[in-house]
Amino acid sequence: MVARNPTVWLALAVIACSGSTAPVGTPPTQTLTAPRTVATTAASATTPPVAAAPPTLPTLLITDPQVLESLESKGLSLKRAELAPVLQVLDDEIRRAAAKDKLAGVDVARFSHRLFDRRFLRSDKARFKLAGVVNRPDRAAFADDSCGEVRLIYRLEYRLDDAHASKLPMTLGLELPVSRGLESCRVAQQRWVEPPSSNADQRAAWLCSEHGPLAPERRAQQMGTGRLVVNLQLVRWPSTVRPDLGGHAEYLLRSFRLGPDGAYRPERLENTIDAAQYQSPAQQRALLNALEAQAARIDAGTPVLPESLLAERAISVTPRGLSRLANRPFSAALDPKLAATRDFSHARFVKSPQGLLRRLDQLSCPGCHEARSVAGFHLLGEDGAEQVSENALALPVSPQVLADLPRRLRIAESMLAGQEPDFSAPFAERPNDEGKYGDACALGDDPSFAGWKCAPGLSCSANEAKSQDLVGHCLTSERSVGDACERGVVSQIRDPLRDRTSGVTVESCPDMVCNRSGVGFPGGMCTATCGAAGSRCGAIAILDPFNACLARGEPFIACIRSNVSPAGLRACDAETPCRDDYVCAKTPQGGACLPPYFVFQLRVDGHSSGFR
Numbered sequence: 001m002v003a004r005n006p007t008v009w010l011a012l013a014v015i016a017c018s019g020s021t022a023p024v025g026t027p028p029t030q031t032l033t034a035p036r037t038v039a040t041t042a043a044s045a046t047t048p049p050v051a052a053a054p055p056t057l058p059t060l061l062i063t064d065p066q067v068l069e070s071l072e073s074k075g076l077s078l079k080r081a082e083l084a085p086v087l088q089v090l091d092d093e094i095r096r097a098a099a100k101d102k103l104a105g106v107d108v109a110r111f112s113h114r115l116f117d118r119r120f121l122r123s124d125k126a127r128f129k130l131a132g133v134v135n136r137p138d139r140a141a142f143a144d145d146s147c148g149e150v151r152l153i154y155r156l157e158y159r160l161d162d163a164h165a166s167k168l169p170m171t172l173g174l175e176l177p178v179s180r181g182l183e184s185c186r187v188a189q190q191r192w193v194e195p196p197s198s199n200a201d202q203r204a205a206w207l208c209s210e211h212g213p214l215a216p217e218r219r220a221q222q223m224g225t226g227r228l229v230v231n232l233q234l235v236r237w238p239s240t241v242r243p244d245l246g247g248h249a250e251y252l253l254r255s256f257r258l259g260p261d262g263a264y265r266p267e268r269l270e271n272t273i274d275a276a277q278y279q280s281p282a283q284q285r286a287l288l289n290a291l292e293a294q295a296a297r298i299d300a301g302t303p304v305l306p307e308s309l310l311a312e313r314a315i316s317v318t319p320r321g322l323s324r325l326a327n328r329p330f331s332a333a334l335d336p337k338l339a340a341t342r343d344f345s346h347a348r349f350v351k352s353p354q355g356l357l358r359r360l361d362q363l364s365c366p367g368c369h370e371a372r373s374v375a376g377f378h379l380l381g382e383d384g385a386e387q388v389s390e391n392a393l394a395l396p397v398s399p400q401v402l403a404d405l406p407r408r409l410r411i412a413e414s415m416l417a418g419q420e421p422d423f424s425a426p427f428a429e430r431p432n433d434e435g436k437y438g439d440a441c442a443l444g445d446d447p448s449f450a451g452w453k454c455a456p457g458l459s460c461s462a463n464e465a466k467s468q469d470l471v472g473h474c475l476t477s478e479r480s481v482g483d484a485c486e487r488g489v490v491s492q493i494r495d496p497l498r499d500r501t502s503g504v505t506v507e508s509c510p511d512m513v514c515n516r517s518g519v520g521f522p523g524g525m526c527t528a529t530c531g532a533a534g535s536r537c538g539a540i541a542i543l544d545p546f547n548a549c550l551a552r553g554e555p556f557i558a559c560i561r562s563n564v565s566p567a568g569l570r571a572c573d574a575e576t577p578c579r580d581d582y583v584c585a586k587t588p589q590g591g592a593c594l595p596p597y598f599v600f601q602l603r604v605d606g607h608s609s610g611f612r
Helices: 042-046 065-076 080-100 137-142 185-190 200-207 216-223 281-292 295-300 329-333 353-363 365-369 399-416 543-551 556-562
Strands: 113-115 126-136 146-161 164-179 227-237 248-258 264-267 313-318 440-442 458-461 471-476 486-490 501-506 513-515 525-527 535-541 564-572 583-587 590-594
Touching: 065 126, 065 200, 080 113, 080 126, 080 227, 080 248, 080 264, 126 137, 126 164, 137 146, 137 185, 137 399, 146 185, 164 216, 185 399, 248 365, 281 295, 295 353, 313 365, 329 353, 353 365, 525 564, 535 583, 535 590, 543 556, 556 564
Parallel strands: none
Antiparallel strands: 113 227, 126 146, 146 164, 164 227, 227 248, 248 264, 248 313, 440 471, 458 471, 486 501, 513 525, 535 564, 564 590, 583 590
């Protein structure tokens, strides 16, 4: 469960870009004050409700597994037959990836590049389970006559038998627009103000009633103009194959729109270009001129770029996020010198050519999904008490989401008050002025980033292997548990398969050990003995015997339990995030920072043995 402020908390959430993002939900019998982020697990439903005044603020996200299960029973389940055209496109994508890479396949013993097993898309032992329901009032800025969106996020999971069951790194998001033509935005937000209840079925019943936001007739109206977005880990290379980066993974991003015949068809991605289409200076100038008409909206973080500019598919890559050019399509397409004549004097956020490119990159789907995310995702769902800790997350959402929640709440409150909200948003990687651990910070004096300072006790570090010196990350001034311990430069190459980290040096971890990229820790990570100050006791896989165990087709849980060594890891929760490229994993004592692919549900490989 997410650690919570001793004051009460509100259910809030977001889904970034066109993909899935959102935090966790809480029963509306609690009255909440900022910061408003909470989690409720299935176990929490047995706790007696706290007496409190009825809520006056809207719910912005629901991730309580019991409520979601009840909502599915009331019509929010995702029917696989309706997804047939989508699944066929994804099947074709996986086949093409396999045809291009002869080292890619689903068998861990035979293939060094691990491919998504497309059998899970249609297996009767797998399903798309509702992982979150999201109220997105901030999305009103992206469409005329809009009060925002309702988003239903589903995560693929399977149970082949008792020994082979897990979630998979794939989400589907239904994005359903809320039109002003139906009612005012004040009324639309009022529907999310839930009556007090501690019962999951009662909450679900009210949400689906004529007074709630999920009434069947409302969903039917929204479906006709809604879209479906996909985020799927297509392939993963382990750190033994790419030791300098700590591994490599690719995520397929696609979008679909429901046609008049009721079938989904591919559509172009929001605010995302294909950099390969802009090779010549003339093409680049034409793109910049097209962007000029959106200058004010780009500065505010709310552009709607013309469809003619947009790509139909994108690939985001991990690790090393925004230091890799594949995740920055506008930087890959445009020379910042071409933007040098633009006037940035009146801008609020974008105050330089480099700031313009970084803003555009983070508004694209790959850039958004790699800015303070969880291995390319922003919402992965809540793991209940029944999930073994070796394959569970302590937090269901990304640090970007958690930090951006207050802005989302202000928009909802403005709508409830009948006022026009301020929809402007800071950079995704720097959502506020706090400068917390892992936040982006300024290494130089570029005016777009100069105000990005770090909180007391933290300093701006370039250890995170960036290829330019404008933006670093806030880390402890004296190296501590969880900090980076490798310094290097990631090459700026459009083809992510050719990315390399060069000039790597290893820095000391006083009274600790530096676990390096070659064993799966991107940028290196200082680890201590269990019980060390600031640490939480966890387990690190012993690489060779662990991989050999998976190659024999043995279940992941058996392999991880028999091939690990204890270690003191950085403790994490909603208020204490991990660095980029790390995830807050669940341990019996609470959250601990680990590389994401040490958690079975975040990797494509090792899941297929149950098909044998």
